[in-house]
Amino acid sequence: MAKVHSTLSPSVQILQFPTSSYSSYVSREREVFTICMKSLVLNSSGCAVYNSKGALVYRVDNYNCRWSGKVYLMDVRGKVLIELLKKSLLFAKWEGYRWNDTEIEANSWFKMKRACTIFKRETPFCKFWSDTGCLMNYKIDGFYNKSSCKILDTSSGLVVAEVKRKVTKSGIILGDDVLTLEVEPNIDHSLIMGLVLVYSLMNRSI
Secondary structure: OOOOOOOOOOOEEEEEEEOOOOEEEEOOOOEEEEOOOOOOOOOOOEEEEEEEOOEEEEEEEEEOOOOOOOEEEEEEOOOOEEEEEEEOOOEEEEEEEEEEEOEEEEOOOEEEEEOOOOOOOOEEEEEOOOOOOOOOEEHHHHHHHHOOOOEEEEEOOEEEEEEEOOOOOOOOEEOEEEEEEEOOOOOOOHHHHHHEEEEHHHHHOO
């Protein structure tokens, strides 16, 4: 059983921006997380996310409601960080809204969709506004695979995060409900978690 603490890794900075009371979780170093695709709450759907020291940092609990159209990403204390809303029933389209200390922000932080045609489903794309005011675009490579994918910055082609099956130090590959999430430096962890959650919802993993 993973060791659970209520503290963040020392390398993680909680950045406070003057225009919002939202905290941005950004690290100067590459961070590795473990995602357990099971809720901490009995009879609930969701997941729990631990950092490399075994500390619980994020959680999702959809009480007895699988494949919900509204999902909340929370921190270890249960504070809502991002609210994910499904905007289209026919096409897979989601929007993520950040929460400040007490309420949801009026404008969506990111929009993610997967274009559908008669013959195929295309790679999901995400558009979001950075805290510096720049419009950014990410895409998820590896759709249809519930246990692995890469998130790429479309402007540079670089991988900003990767999800894959967790492998123990002894080389044992764990089940497809225990994943490793690797996030590159200076990338908001909560944003990546929001995209991974939407990806999992599109794949009906949670």
